Amino acid sequence: MLRTEGLSVSRGGQSVLDGLDVELRAGEVLGVLGPNGAGKSTLLAALCGELAVEAGRVELAGRPLADWPGPERARRLAVLPQSSSLSFAFRVEDVVGMGRLPHASGRRRDEEIVGLALEAADAAYLHGRSYLALSGGERQRVHLARVLAQLWPGGEGRVLLLDEPTSMLDPLHQHTTLQAVSDFATQGAAVLVILHDLNLAARYCDRLVLLHEGRAHASGAVDEVLRVEPLRAVFGLDVLVQRHPERGHPLIVAR
Amino acid sequence: MTVVVRPRPLFVALGLLLALAIWLSLALGPVSLPLGDTVRAGLRLLGMPLSGDGLARAELILGQIRVPRTLLGLAVGGVLALSGVAMQGLFRNPLADPGLVGVSSGAALGAAFAIVGASLFGGWPAWLAPYVLSLSAFGGGLGVTWLVYRVGRRDGQTSVATMLLAGIALTALAGAAIGLFTYLADDATLRTLTFWNLGSLNGASYPRLWPLLLVTAAVAVWLPRRATALNALLLGESEARHLGFDIERIKRELVFCTALGVGAAVAAAGMIGFIGLVVPHLVRLLVGPDHRVLLPASLLAGAALLLLADLLARLLLAPAELPIGIVTALIGAPFFLFLLVRGRA
Structure with missing residues (x-):
């Protein structure tokens, strides 16, 4: 759906991404891991057209990303930033409703979608509240509902990019949020999610890319990437890789 | 803070308030006109063949003085408030002011040049003088805003933070230039300059209107057509871009509308502060930040x-007249402080 080929980006004269090939496939969650400064957010910025690409290409549905007209692209590609600077007293449903701005689906349909998206983000109980009265985690879930509403009802051809969507969430909501994202992918959307928690990545991602100094140090299935050697090489962290007793996916424990 | 008033009752209330302000502005002054006379004289102005005691005089007062003055007040107040909404949306800050991008100071510089230049260069050509x-105030406002915009622009993107800082720098520079003109001015010119800086709806005439x-x-x-884009802009510039809006174009339009609006208002009525800052803020407290309601309600x-402030300016020291900038600042500044203190509590 969304892919890069030999993507290189530099910021302030320093190379941040160096010849990166990444592909997001329909129906899959691609997890992006890596230490601070590895280029995760830069990759996300390049994938959504926020950053000028120096070398290489970024293609959405086989067409260069820059060639897509704004509204048409917005109906296919949604981005959840790490944090939001919104400081105006919108009601929760108005914030989520902004996800419907690229569409012309009518007010009644939009309201319905806003309700469904809030439910999917486990934020339906926030309906009617002022955005400014919410906690950081609640705000993060409202914005998740906003980007879900932007791509609603999902399905093939939609791309969702998430930058650390769990950074402010309590343990339960880390799981409900990533479960919602994973369900969204199951319905056909292509999802990229930047994560720091290796175990959350192991559980909810279908494939992983381990970024190190602007290159993909390892990429592929979860079992191939979450191994002792790549994790030590990239994070400098000594870990034990075990199996989840019930689910069988890797479980990472620091030594 | 949530929405206190639904849009419909607010528009009804604002409509009534505006009607009341228009009526008072037409009826009150050194010569007060009863409601009946005001209406009949107004109808006669519009071409109805009415006659009656003193109606000709009422028509004269209305047509020559009160109607242009009221129209001037309506336009200045409306366009300043709209520009305030545009700036607060652009800077994503509910306390931003149209003066931030340098329009007001640029216009003030243009006016100082026109006023002082007249005595320095021995007067302007007769055809140009009125x-x-x-023109000079309008040009100054547009020019300084354009400079601020240019400084804030790099690699095809406009940095709002840089524009803010450039606005501060150019405002200081314009202040210095105005100071120079003040220094060069003679006593009579100085008085004109000072009064112009305080703003007034006095002397409204159709050519200026x-x-x-x-x-x-x-x-x-134009601005209400960009209401949803302004809403999206409040989420953040990248977020608005991801929602499909051409943010660079929107920002350009907002800056241009503000420069045009404030430049024209300052050119016609001098410096009138706090309307652009306080009105959108107040309306937002009542109906929430949705620009589809906020823009028309602020207008x-x-x-x-502004009409009510002008009434106070006319009546407080009658038959003398207070500059309206003093009235708006006297009411607006304490109100602004109140908002700041309340916001922190």
């Missing part, structure tokens, strides 16, 4: 409040 103040009315109409039609509220 318009030179307006038309450009402002046109600009106000254009801004009042009505700005027009009504």
